[in-house]
Amino acid sequence: MSPRDFLSTFGLRSEAILYTGVWAAVLAVVGSRLHPHAWAQRRGPFAATASTERHAAFEPVLRRFVDSTGNVDYAGLKAQVDSVLSPYLRQLATARPSTLDRDARLAFWINAYNAYTLKLVVDHYPVRTIWGVTPGPAEPKENSPFSVEAGPVADTVRTLNEIEHEIIRRRFDEPRIHFALVCAASSCPRLRREPYTGSRLDAQLNDQASTFLHHPIKNRIPAGGDRVAFSRILKWHGEDFGPTADALQRVLAPHFNGRVRRRLADANYEVTYRPYDWTLNAHAPLTPN
Numbered sequence: 001m002s003p004r005d006f007l008s009t010f011g012l013r014s015e016a017i018l019y020t021g022v023w024a025a026v027l028a029v030v031g032s033r034l035h036p037h038a039w040a041q042r043r044g045p046f047a048a049t050a051s052t053e054r055h056a057a058f059e060p061v062l063r064r065f066v067d068s069t070g071n072v073d074y075a076g077l078k079a080q081v082d083s084v085l086s087p088y089l090r091q092l093a094t095a096r097p098s099t100l101d102r103d104a105r106l107a108f109w110i111n112a113y114n115a116y117t118l119k120l121v122v123d124h125y126p127v128r129t130i131w132g133v134t135p136g137p138a139e140p141k142e143n144s145p146f147s148v149e150a151g152p153v154a155d156t157v158r159t160l161n162e163i164e165h166e167i168i169r170r171r172f173d174e175p176r177i178h179f180a181l182v183c184a185a186s187s188c189p190r191l192r193r194e195p196y197t198g199s200r201l202d203a204q205l206n207d208q209a210s211t212f213l214h215h216p217i218k219n220r221i222p223a224g225g226d227r228v229a230f231s232r233i234l235k236w237h238g239e240d241f242g243p244t245a246d247a248l249q250r251v252l253a254p255h256f257n258g259r260v261r262r263r264l265a266d267a268n269y270e271v272t273y274r275p276y277d278w279t280l281n282a283h284a285p286l287t288p289n
Helices: 003-009 014-034 036-043 045-054 059-065 074-084 086-094 102-124 160-171 175-179 198-213 232-236 245-255 258-265
Strands: 149-153 156-159 227-230 270-273
Touching (some): 059 074, 086 102, 198 245, 245 270
């Protein structure tokens, strides 16, 4: 039976069906303009995906409370946390990063780590280091602030360790994340004054890597003679760059020029590591609480 015969069986003409369909479409468009909230709800995950990718709610926090060196105005942020940071954290709580592409998912988790690090410090501010947010002396200790529940992301309460080690490092083969995750310490990479986004992630990570590696205190490349002094971050997570210190030198070589680049590419330096300064990456030194 043809489609036209099927319609005629019920006394309907194809022209009438077509007219009805067009009219229904017109009403749907008009209805969406009259009821924008209903239309947004109808789109559901598509609207959420676009919002997650832009991370628009995180940008004002980074612009207003992070300076050009990556240091944070924790006092100012604490005073306004409910109005400026909390909306973004609520967005993270219900987000669905699985709907995003690979780079956008990685950007999402980097932003989540950095946002909850800020929240963890602000909740206990003033502290001299992030280690001061857990009971006991404010120094590296067994009762780690990176293992306490930071808050919900994608419908699950997370710790900073889970985000970094179980999600980012395990799911993404990307060593440059160590130049983007900021644990609130002076020896950390700078906190960027913009959120990470999937569309710009590669350029942002390259910029972070170059800025961090060329920092004269966090790294000394070279450190005089035949020696380089890398950040201790590269000691802790060196296996993400390669199996040996020689492999690490070769991976970092493209971020340099001239003789230094050639020597790193040939793994021709003795590798040492800098001490790590856990002092809070704040605008000014603080008195411990």
